[in-house]
Amino acid sequence: MRGLVALAAGSFGIGLTEFVIAGLLPQVSEDLRVTEATAGWLISGYALVVAVGAIVLTAVTGRINRKAVLIGLVTLFVAGNLLTAVAPTFAVALLGRVVAALCHGSFFGIGSLVARRLVPPSQASRAVAVMFSGLTVANVLGVPFGALVGERWGWRATFWGIAAIGVLAVAALAVWVPASAGEVSRTGRVAGAFRSRQVWLTLTAAALGYGGMFGAFSYIAYTFTEVTGFSAADVAWLLVVFGAGLVTGNLLGGRAADRNRDRTLIVALAALAATLVAFGLLAGSRVAAVSLIFLTGLFGFATVPGMITRVTDAAGGTPLAASANVSASNVGNALGAWLGGLTISAGLGYTSPLYVGAALVTVALAVMLSS
Numbered sequence: 001m002r003g004l005v006a007l008a009a010g011s012f013g014i015g016l017t018e019f020v021i022a023g024l025l026p027q028v029s030e031d032l033r034v035t036e037a038t039a040g041w042l043i044s045g046y047a048l049v050v051a052v053g054a055i056v057l058t059a060v061t062g063r064i065n066r067k068a069v070l071i072g073l074v075t076l077f078v079a080g081n082l083l084t085a086v087a088p089t090f091a092v093a094l095l096g097r098v099v100a101a102l103c104h105g106s107f108f109g110i111g112s113l114v115a116r117r118l119v120p121p122s123q124a125s126r127a128v129a130v131m132f133s134g135l136t137v138a139n140v141l142g143v144p145f146g147a148l149v150g151e152r153w154g155w156r157a158t159f160w161g162i163a164a165i166g167v168l169a170v171a172a173l174a175v176w177v178p179a180s181a182g183e184v185s186r187t188g189r190v191a192g193a194f195r196s197r198q199v200w201l202t203l204t205a206a207a208l209g210y211g212g213m214f215g216a217f218s219y220i221a222y223t224f225t226e227v228t229g230f231s232a233a234d235v236a237w238l239l240v241v242f243g244a245g246l247v248t249g250n251l252l253g254g255r256a257a258d259r260n261r262d263r264t265l266i267v268a269l270a271a272l273a274a275t276l277v278a279f280g281l282l283a284g285s286r287v288a289a290v291s292l293i294f295l296t297g298l299f300g301f302a303t304v305p306g307m308i309t310r311v312t313d314a315a316g317g318t319p320l321a322a323s324a325n326v327s328a329s330n331v332g333n334a335l336g337a338w339l340g341g342l343t344i345s346a347g348l349g350y351t352s353p354l355y356v357g358a359a360l361v362t363v364a365l366a367v368m369l370s371s
Contacts, residue, residue: 016146017162021146066181080099118177123258125255128304140247207331209360211335242293245300266369272303275299276355308322
């Protein structure tokens with residue numbers, strides 16, 4: 001169990017790095033003398049590097065003990081955050097974000113396989129859920145944490161704090177994860193990772209499912225303020241409600257997937273599609289909006305443990321497939337956000353991304369049913 005806690009600590013730190021910047025952009029842009037649009041590259045640039053780095057680093061480290069790789073990845077994460085913390089210019093700050101992002105996808109891909117080694121096979125999805133619990137908690141705490149620390153001690157202090165969390169995670173991984181859990185088998189290597197039709201179907205379903213949820217979520221602040229009637233100050237606690245849904249869905253989805261993985265994925269995707277449609281129809285009601293944003297997070301992240309164990313099993317156990325799942329989700333997120341933006345630009349209103357998300361999730365459901 002301590003090994004899973006160490007993995008969760010690593011995912012918590014990495015999750016903070018991803019989410020915390022959203023609340024710090026005004027400070028960063030002012031301090032480094034760039035526009036907020038330019039500062040936004042600290043978010044979009046990070047996401048793009050995650051999508052690429054997940055595949056590249058997992059592939060080149062495929063023959064190295066996975067415990068050693070995880071420690072190396074979190075060390076890279078610490079270095080990236082330290083670089084951002086001391087950055088004299090925006091270019092250096094962006095470079096630090098790039099360095100930190102390189103470890104993101106690979107950590108979750110490789111870490112999910114190590115997590116499975118720490119428990120009996122019947123608890124594989126639950127183990128993955130425990131590791132991802134760090135990421136979901138970071139989603140809840142990331143923006144408020146960054147805003148609080150940044151307001152009191154400056155935005156650089158936030159990255160110093162995240163780097164310190166990374167150092168603790170490195171120590172926990174070194175002490176609590178047994179070396180045997182990181183042994184590389186002679187099967188399931190890169191060459192055969194993507195020969196299975198099931199791998200491609202699962203990756204497609206993952207991309208569309210995550211894209212549907214986060215595509216809708218990307219514009220949720222506008223929905224809350226322009227349609228539901230909440231104030232801009234209310235958005236922060238509404239995002240916490242969404243994050244609570246992520247935490248709950250991740251843990252419940254892991255337990256359910258260990259009982260019947262495919263049924264869990266099908267039910268969660270169907271429920272997510274229905275939730276997004278209901279959200280679009282009932283967005284004018286405050287009570288409904290609060291309930292439905294929680295359910296969006298719950299059903300959306302209930303698919304995560306099962307998707308990762310499904311794709312890695314189909315690929316013969318290679319971590320490359322799990323990392324590809326992270327890349328697929330980032331590609332899907334970008335697609336969903338782009339399509340949602342198009343509907344708003346076309347004058348279809350601030351609920352239109354919810355319907356776009358529902359459509360993407362429905363296609364994901366059809367893919368999963370066909371598989």
